[in-house]
Amino acid sequence: MDRIVVNDIKKTFQLKPGQFVTVDGEATDRVTVLDGVYLAIRKGEFITLVGPSGSGKSVLLDIIGGLTQATSGGVQLDGRRISKPDPKTGYVFQQYALFPWRTALANIEYAQEVRGVAKSERTATARHLLSLFGLAGFEDRFPNQLSGGMQQRVAIARALASNPEVLLMDEPFAALDQQTRELLQGELLRIWGEIKTTVIFVTHSIDEAIFLADRVVVMTARPGTVKEIIDIDLPRPREGDIRASDAFNNHRARVWDVLRDEVNKAQKDWTLSPAFSH
Amino acid sequence: MAYLTEKFGPAGGFHPFAGAGEAVAAARVPAIKARAAAPRAKPSRRGASFGTFVYGLPLLGLFFLTWEIAPRLGWLNRIFFPPLSEVLVAWWELLASGVLVEHVGISLQRAAIGFALGVVVAIPLGLLMGRYSLFEKVSDLLVQTLRNTSQFALLPVFILLLGIGEESKVAITFYSSVFFLLVNTISGVKSVDPLLIKAARSMGTSDFDLFRKIILPASIPSIVAGARLGVKSSLFAVIGAEMLAAKSGLGFLIQNSQLMMETADMYAGILTLTVIGLVVNYLLVWFERWATAWKGQSESSLI
Numbered sequence: 001m002d003r004i005v006v007n008d009i010k011k012t013f014q015l016k017p018g019q020f021v022t023v024d025g026e027a028t029d030r031v032t033v034l035d036g037v038y039l040a041i042r043k044g045e046f047i048t049l050v051g052p053s054g055s056g057k058s059v060l061l062d063i064i065g066g067l068t069q070a071t072s073g074g075v076q077l078d079g080r081r082i083s084k085p086d087p088k089t090g091y092v093f094q095q096y097a098l099f100p101w102r103t104a105l106a107n108i109e110y111a112q113e114v115r116g117v118a119k120s121e122r123t124a125t126a127r128h129l130l131s132l133f134g135l136a137g138f139e140d141r142f143p144n145q146l147s148g149g150m151q152q153r154v155a156i157a158r159a160l161a162s163n164p165e166v167l168l169m170d171e172p173f174a175a176l177d178q179q180t181r182e183l184l185q186g187e188l189l190r191i192w193g194e195i196k197t198t199v200i201f202v203t204h205s206i207d208e209a210i211f212l213a214d215r216v217v218v219m220t221a222r223p224g225t226v227k228e229i230i231d232i233d234l235p236r237p238r239e240g241d242i243r244a245s246d247a248f249n250n251h252r253a254r255v256w257d258v259l260r261d262e263v264n265k266a267q268k269d270w271t272l273s274p275a276f277s278h
Numbered sequence: 279m280a281y282l283t284e285k286f287g288p289a290g291g292f293h294p295f296a297g298a299g300e301a302v303a304a305a306r307v308p309a310i311k312a313r314a315a316a317p318r319a320k321p322s323r324r325g326a327s328f329g330t331f332v333y334g335l336p337l338l339g340l341f342f343l344t345w346e347i348a349p350r351l352g353w354l355n356r357i358f359f360p361p362l363s364e365v366l367v368a369w370w371e372l373l374a375s376g377v378l379v380e381h382v383g384i385s386l387q388r389a390a391i392g393f394a395l396g397v398v399v400a401i402p403l404g405l406l407m408g409r410y411s412l413f414e415k416v417s418d419l420l421v422q423t424l425r426n427t428s429q430f431a432l433l434p435v436f437i438l439l440l441g442i443g444e445e446s447k448v449a450i451t452f453y454s455s456v457f458f459l460l461v462n463t464i465s466g467v468k469s470v471d472p473l474l475i476k477a478a479r480s481m482g483t484s485d486f487d488l489f490r491k492i493i494l495p496a497s498i499p500s501i502v503a504g505a506r507l508g509v510k511s512s513l514f515a516v517i518g519a520e521m522l523a524a525k526s527g528l529g530f531l532i533q534n535s536q537l538m539m540e541t542a543d544m545y546a547g548i549l550t551l552t553v554i555g556l557v558v559n560y561l562l563v564w565f566e567r568w569a570t571a572w573k574g575q576s577e578s579s580l581i
Contacts, residue, residue, distance in 0.1 A: 065480055085482050097477035101495045101572040111481040114491070142572040162481070 003198045004064065004166065006039035008073035011059055033059050035223035036073070043165075044196045048209035050259060051219025051227075052266030057202045058170050060224070064200065065091050065168050077166065086166075087115065090159030090197075094171040096151045098143040104130065104154045105139040111162040122161070129157035132191060149180035156188070160195070169201040173208065182240055185211055193237060206259070207243060210234075210251045218258045221265035228258045360542045368542035369549065378531075382550060385520065385527040388444065389512040392451025396508055400456050401501065404463025405489055408497070414464065425457040429515050433522060447519050447527075454515035455508030462504025466497030499570045506562045513558060517551060528554075 011034040020027045033056040041047055049057045062068035064075050066085040075082045077089070085091075090111070098107050108126035117125075130136055133153040143151050152172055159167060173181040185208060192199060203209050209216045216230045232251055234242060242248055342362055349356040360368075372378040407414040429450050436446040436453075470493055478492045520529025528547055535544035 067476060067480055085480050087482055089480070091477065091480035093473060093477060095473055097471075097473045099474060099477075099492070099495070101498070110478075110491070114478075114481060114483045114487050142574070144572070144574045158481075 001043050002040045003043040003078060004041040005076045006037055006064065009034050009037040009060065009063060009070045009075065010072045011056065011063065012071045032223040036225055039217065039226060041198060041200065044198055046192060046199045046212055046214045047201065047217060048213040049200065049202045049217050049219060050206060050209045050255065051224060052221050052263045054222045054266055055219040055262070056222065056224035057219055061168050061170050061200060061202055065089055087162060088165040090162065090164035090167045092156050092159045092167065092169040092172045094174050096155045098151055098155055100143050103140045103142055104135065104146065107143070107154055108158045108161050111158055115162065125161055129160060133157050133187065148176050149184060152176065152184060165197055167197050167199045169199065171202050171204065174204060186240065188212070189238060206252055206255050210248060210255060211238060211243060216255055218255065221262045227262060230255055230258070358541055360545065364542050365545040365549065369546035372543060372546055378550065381526060381528050381531045382554070385516050385529065388447040388527065389451045389516045392448045393455045393509055393512040395452045396455035396459050400459035401463055404460045405467055405493060408464040408467025409493065421460065429453045430518055433519055437523060442523060447516060447524065450515050450519045451512040454511040458504045458508040458511060459501065462500045463497060466500025467493055469500070470496040499573060502566045502569050506566060509558060509562060513555065
């Protein structure tokens, strides 16, 4: 059964008055970032989104999360149209986005706090999640007293606190060092294996995309559409050493093959990206 | 302030004369700067501050010593400038008779009421002005105009409008603090990391909760910095107002003692004011550190 249906999403950004960019040799103040994205995501599926810079991966995630409105087209979550952040959706950001004045525990409680869940219940949830991520004992630390990897664990725990059916992750491990990154990939898969939530995970790393995903969605260069969807039939549970297997290497070659042209196209487009990204 | 700390590190430590800088620069505290920082070793703040304090003592001692002996040796006119010991005796008598406590009490009350009104007005207004740019565009020019009008120039206006009583004193202390608070609140709101707002919205935060749970706490460092400036400004304004038009308060005591040529009492009043300023500043520094504890050691500026 499809949990999320993305139907012909288009997104055009209107630049600020006086701002112009050159697109295909013409000056314009409008930039099309997504140009007809179709995607059907099954319940409990782990999807990774890869694509060159500027292909609108993050924008697509924001639209699915209800944080940005599409210019046309729509997203349905369990048959209901998304127009604002849905309580069933959790969001994890690259820069953690923890509230620095709240302790780790209070950060995780936040999601339930704004939904009016009783104090005792949300504290219990938050403590459980912290221990799930191996952070028991760090309840009272402020974010800037935690390492990057710990902060991102807290951020993922916060996103999971409201027991979401969809978890949106925007390059969550991109700011971490390689070891921490692989550690967290493993932890994420372990926890996902327990809660079986639907995950859409944006990444720049082909290895990360393959290691995590049931299906890798490759986006085109701007304006972004879905170029190809690649099934990853690697057995689960996956351990780190799977990265060295022949099957993994074949997937890597395949994804890179699909992606290469788009990355080359995007290189020519690079002057554009600062104008509309974020 | 904040940018100085960034550049030079947390060298200051607690300093009893800290906080005299009038810049609103502390408003520009980058609230989320330390986001990606790993835990770091705490610098020895207490050690550094004690050193600073000790180094400062000889010069301060020399100043008091000069005050004591210069009038005795006839370098200064003893009538206008009594030795420190006589001033301290006068101070003790004022304290023992209850006169000093009464005057200080009324001054602090006026400053506190005016400042509290400033907080009540400036913070909600600043949150709105910082968040909604149209609101700020409309009101900014008026705020700038009022802000650059001296509160003492307006004292006659307050007296005309509110009478010679308490209301005009409260009005001037309010006026003295409200703009520090307002400007710093606006600046704090504007520097809230948009990512935090996005994260809050992704969790279904309502507009009201967004102000209460995200924008306000994220702006606290800037607001507290404004409050430090505002409290000082209120305190100094009430003294000035009492010198110009009052029958009570520390400012009146100082001014009246001068008129009566009771110069020892006058200096006793001035010293009292200095001590109050130091104590208030110390309390505010402590409060600022407490309110922004989450920012970590290296971020809280005491300069």
